[in-house]
């Protein structure tokens with residue numbers, strides 16, 4: 001079997017272009033650009049790289065970026081004060097506080113402080129609740145990007161057996177919620193799962209979001225399955241995913257590479273959510289079909 005290598009980078013570029021067109025229309029209509037504030041506390045090098053690529057994508061899409069880099073020793077009270085300022089700033093449509101935060105800051109206290117209607121990461125419990133109950137809100141960018149790639153590859157997902165490995169609030173759980181919404185039969189596996197190989201072998205769709213390099217082996221995968229690898233692991237042999245790509249590729253119908261798969265989709269979906277936020281806040285219509 002020769003697998004399709006799903007080109008997330010190309011798909012993401014296309015999405016960013018469509019977002020850019022609608023951002024230009026928004027600017028013509030309202031006299032201001034959609035605005036995204038990104039907050040980085042500390043100087044973790046990986047986080048710095050992401051923040052820089054978010055800044056570039058924001059400018060390229062014709063949106064205004066507000067970057068706030070704070071020292072690692074910033075107090076929780078000061079970070080909350082910044083979030084309050086951004087919540088109140090009419091030029092800011094989206095707020096992203098880069099995670100992880102330094103250990104002395106309670107992430108939940110920060111995430112819950114962000115105005116849910118500016119929470120373009122979709123991490124606020126109000127948005128998690130909206131997703132779980134079928135209301136409009138913001139869907140976390142990484143699972144949203146994974147869903148777009150799956151629909152592009154497979155079309156209708158209804159009735160498919162999907163296994164999500166990982167149950168974090170930012171990837172695994174919202175991914176499972178989205179797949180339930182698509183009428184998949186969904187299993188969520190995690191570190192306490194017995195017989196992960198057996199569980200994965202049932203799946204038509206595997207989404208791996210674990211953070212363990214090459215955990216998912218090729219022979220665990222049902223021939224013809226579609227595999228989405230969310231993992232970003234820095235190892236001695238460079239950036240690798242949570243799936244053993246070389247072992248898996250001959251078992252799958254299609255698979256995302258790392259890098260060049262899900263990562264670029266995360267950034268494109270952040271641009272998408274920021275545009276949608278700006279349109280909702282200004283009561284401007286947008287073409288949702290062009291943003292999926």
Ligand SMILES: NC(=O)C1=CN([C@@H]2O[C@H](COP(=O)(O)OP(=O)(O)OC[C@H]3O[C@@H](n4cnc5c(N)ncnc54)[C@H](OP(=O)(O)O)[C@@H]3O)[C@@H](O)[C@H]2O)C=CC1
Pocket residue numbers: 142165166167168169170171172189190191192193196209210211212215230231232233262263264266
């Ligand atoms: N491409 C992108 O844009 C993004 C990539 N990532 C990457 O995705 C990966 C996951 O991220 P995130 O969800 O934040 O990670 P977390 O560490 O928050 O969650 C990892 C999940 O994997 C489970 N897990 C850990 N070890 C095993 C194991 N041996 N077998 C089965 N399940 C296991 C954990 O189980 P338990 O709950 O029991 O502890 C947990 O639910 C990371 O590599 C991260 O870098 C993350 C965000 C965006």
Ligand SMILES: Nc1nc(=O)c2c([nH]1)NC[C@@H]1CN(c3ccc(C(=O)N[C@@H](CCC(=O)O)C(=O)O)cc3)C=[N+]21
Pocket residue numbers: 049050053096097098099100121141142232239258259260261262263264266267
């Ligand atoms: N509030 C918040 N929101 C996030 O969305 C968020 C976060 N915090 N913290 C960290 C994770 C991780 N994340 C990635 C984004 C892009 C790539 C990406 O573009 N990756 C490239 C490779 C980049 C590289 O070489 O490192 C690729 O996979 O091709 C990866 C990972 C967003 N996250």
